[in-house]
Amino acid sequence: MAAEKEIKPERRVLIVDDDRDDLAMVGDAFRALSENRWQIHTAASVAEALTILAGEKIELVLLAVNSPVLEVSLLLGSLGRHLKKAVMASAAAGDQRAAGADLFVEKPVSPEGLKSVFAGLCQLLDWTTPQGFQGVLRRVGLPDLIQMECLGRNSSILELYHEHSLGRIYIENGQVIHAVCGEIFGERAFQKLLTLTGGTFELREFELPSERTINRTWEFLLGEAARQREQLNLRARSGESTFTGAEASSSEPANRAAEMLVCTSTGAVLYHWQCPDLPARVALLQTVARRAESLIPELQLGKLDRLEIQLPGGRAVLQPRADRLVFVRVTRPPAQPQT
Amino acid sequence: MKADFKTWFATLPAVPGMLACGVRRPDGKYAGYGDEKNYPAEKIEKLLGRFSELHEPLTATDLSPRWTTWAFEYGQLRFVQRPDQWLLLLLASPETEAAHELDRISEDFLAHPLK
Numbered sequence: 001m002a003a004e005k006e007i008k009p010e011r012r013v014l015i016v017d018d019d020r021d022d023l024a025m026v027g028d029a030f031r032a033l034s035e036n037r038w039q040i041h042t043a044a045s046v047a048e049a050l051t052i053l054a055g056e057k058i059e060l061v062l063l064a065v066n067s068p069v070l071e072v073s074l075l076l077g078s079l080g081r082h083l084k085k086a087v088m089a090s091a092a093a094g095d096q097r098a099a100g101a102d103l104f105v106e107k108p109v110s111p112e113g114l115k116s117v118f119a120g121l122c123q124l125l126d127w128t129t130p131q132g133f134q135g136v137l138r139r140v141g142l143p144d145l146i147q148m149e150c151l152g153r154n155s156s157i158l159e160l161y162h163e164h165s166l167g168r169i170y171i172e173n174g175q176v177i178h179a180v181c182g183e184i185f186g187e188r189a190f191q192k193l194l195t196l197t198g199g200t201f202e203l204r205e206f207e208l209p210s211e212r213t214i215n216r217t218w219e220f221l222l223g224e225a226a227r228q229r230e231q232l233n234l235r236a237r238s239g240e241s242t243f244t245g246a247e248a249s250s251s252e253p254a255n256r257a258a259e260m261l262v263c264t265s266t267g268a269v270l271y272h273w274q275c276p277d278l279p280a281r282v283a284l285l286q287t288v289a290r291r292a293e294s295l296i297p298e299l300q301l302g303k304l305d306r307l308e309i310q311l312p313g314g315r316a317v318l319q320p321r322a323d324r325l326v327f328v329r330v331t332r333p334p335a336q337p338q339t
Numbered sequence: 340m341k342a343d344f345k346t347w348f349a350t351l352p353a354v355p356g357m358l359a360c361g362v363r364r365p366d367g368k369y370a371g372y373g374d375e376k377n378y379p380a381e382k383i384e385k386l387l388g389r390f391s392e393l394h395e396p397l398t399a400t401d402l403s404p405r406w407t408t409w410a411f412e413y414g415q416l417r418f419v420q421r422p423d424q425w426l427l428l429l430l431a432s433p434e435t436e437a438a439h440e441l442d443r444i445s446e447d448f449l450a451h452p453l454k
Contacts, residue, residue: 187434280400287396292409295389300377302412309397310405310445329402 011125012057014041016049017064026064026114033118047257047273057161060125064088064107084124088117142194143222145203150174150218155206160193167193170209176218178209183330186213187221194225195232211305258314259329265289270324285327289320344451345370351444356435358414361387365424378430387428390418406445417441419448 013030017023027040041056043049052058061083086103103124108114142160146169149156153174160167167181169190179190214221259281262271267282275281292304309316314331351360352372359373361383371383390409397404398420409416415438417429427448431437 191434276401284396284400288393291393295386295393296411298389299386299411299414299416301414301416305410305412308408308410309402310407311402312405316402 010037010039011059012039012041013060013062013121014043014049014052014056014058015062015064016043016046018044020044022064026062029111029114030118030121033115045273046271047260051257055166057159057166058083060084060086060121062086062088062121086121086124142196143225146171146176146218147222149203150176157204157206159202159204160196161202167196168209169193170206171218172206172208174218176214176216176221177212178214180209187216187224190214190221191225191228194222195228213305257328258331259316259327261285261325261327263325264323265320265325281327285318285320285325288318289325292320344453347447347451351429354431354437354440354444356432356437357429358432358437359383359428359430361428363387363391363426371428373430383428383430386416387426390416390428391420391426394418394420405449408441415441417445419445421449421453423453425453 011034015023015027015030017026023042023044027042030038031040041052041058043052049061053061063086084102086105088105088107103120105117105120106113108117142158145158149158149171151174155172158169158171160169167189168179169176170178176190179185179187179193181189181192184192257273259275260271260273261269261275261278261281263269263282263285265286267286269278269282272278272281288307292307296304304320307318307320309318311329314329316327316329319326348360348362348370349372351357359371359378361369361371361373361380363369363384369384369387371380371387373379373383390407394404394407397407406417406419409418410433413433415431415433417427417431419427419429425448427445429437429441429444431441
C-alpha cells in the first residue's frame with residue numbers, strides 16, 4: 001500500500017530584508033520549496049515587520065538584513081520567546097547580528113544554498129514542542145481560564161486571536177499584570193478582550209512584559225468584565241446595537257506605521273525610520289519629556305506613561321522612558337464610503 | 340461665554356470619573372471645576388497654562404495636533420486647543436466613563452460655536 005503523503009499544517013513565516021529584490025526572490029523561493037505550505041509575509045524594514053507582528057500570528061522570523069546591527073538587535077529584542085528567530089547575513093556580519101537569534105545562516109549565493117537555508121529553517125520550525133495548550137473560546141470560557149490560572153498562582157501569557165486582531169493577557173504568580181489588544185493596553189485592553197465572542201487562544205510560557213499596566217486584583221477584573229458583559233446583554237435585549245469595541249475595530253481600516261524614532265534622553269538616535277526632519281523630532285521629544293518631567297510632582301498622578309497626539313489623519317505616541325524616548329506615528333486610511 | 344456653552348461645560352463634572360475640567364477664553368478669562376481638596380480652581384488654571392506651554396512645541400512642528408492626551412498612572416489629562424485659542428483641560432480617572440468620553444467631549448468642544 002502506498003504511503004499517503006503527510007500534509008503538514010501551514011506555517012506563517014515573516015522575512016525581513018531591506019533589499020526589496022532579495023525579499024521578493026527569497027519569498028518566492030521559500031513559497032515554492034514549501035509547496036505553498038508556508039504563508040510568507042514580507043517586510044522591508046523593522047517598522048514594517050513590527051506592524052505585521054502586531055497583527056499576525058507569525059511562527060518564524062527570518063531577518064535577512066544588511067541594516068545596522070542596532071536595528072537587528074532592536075527587532076530581535078522586541079520579539080517574544082515563543083517566536084523562532086533566524087538571521088541570514090554575510091559571514092563577516094553574522095557574529096554581531098546573530099546575538100539573540102535561534103539560528104544564524106550565511107546568506108546563500110546560489111539556488112542550492114537557498115535550499116540548504118530552507119532545510120535549516122524547517123528544522124528550526126520543528127525544533128521544540130510547543131509548551132502550553134490551545135483552545136477555542138466558544139468551548140472554554142475565557143474568564144474560567146483566567147480564574148484557573150490565577151487560582152493556581154501560575155505565570156503565563158494568554159494569547160487571543162479574533163478575526164484579524166491579536167491580544168495578550170500577562171499573568172504572573174496568579175496576578176494579571178498587563179494586557180494589550182491592538183493599540184490599547186491596561187485594564188481597557190483586558191476588558192475589551194473579555195468581550196470577544198468566538199476566536200481562539202493559546203496559553204504560552206510566561207515572559208516579562210515591557211511594562212506593567214494592571215494593578216487591580218483578578219477578582220475585581222473578572223467582576224468588572226462580568227458587569228460589562230451583562231450591560232451588553234441588556235442592551236441587546238432592549239434592541240440597542242450590541243457591537244463591542246472589538247467587533248467594531250475589526251471592520252475599521254488598519255492603521256499604518258508612518259514614522260518611528262527611538263533616541264536616548266541626551267538625543268543620541270538609536271533608531272529612526274521615515275522621520276521627515278530627524279533633528280526637529282529629536283528636539284521635540286527631548287523638550288516634551290523634559291517639560292513633562294517637571295510637571296509630574298505637581299500633578300500627583302503617578303508616572304507619565306505616554307503622550308498621545310491626535311492628528312487629522314492618524315495619531316502619534318510619545319513614550320518617555322528612563323533609558324530612551326520613543327516616538328511612533330501611524331496614519332489611518334480614509335474610511336471607505338458605505339454602499 | 341455663551342449661555343449654551345456654559346450649560347454644556349457645567350455638565351462635565353457630572354460625568355463619572357471626571358476629576359477636574361477647566362476652560363480658558365482667548366481673552367484669558369477662565370472657568371473651572373474640580374474637587375476642592377486635590378484640584379482647586381487655581382490649580383486647574385495653573386495646569387491649563389502649563390499644558391498650553393507644553394502644547395506649543397507640538398504645534399510648531401508639522402504635526403498639527405487636534406488634541407493631546409497625557410496618560411499617567413492614575414489619570415488621563417486631555418488638552419484641546421481650538422484654532423481661535425479657546426483651551427480645554429480635562430482630567431479623568433483611568434478606565435472610567437469620563438476616560439472613555441474624552442474623545443466625544445473634545446469633538447463637542449472643537450465643534451461648539453464660540454466667539
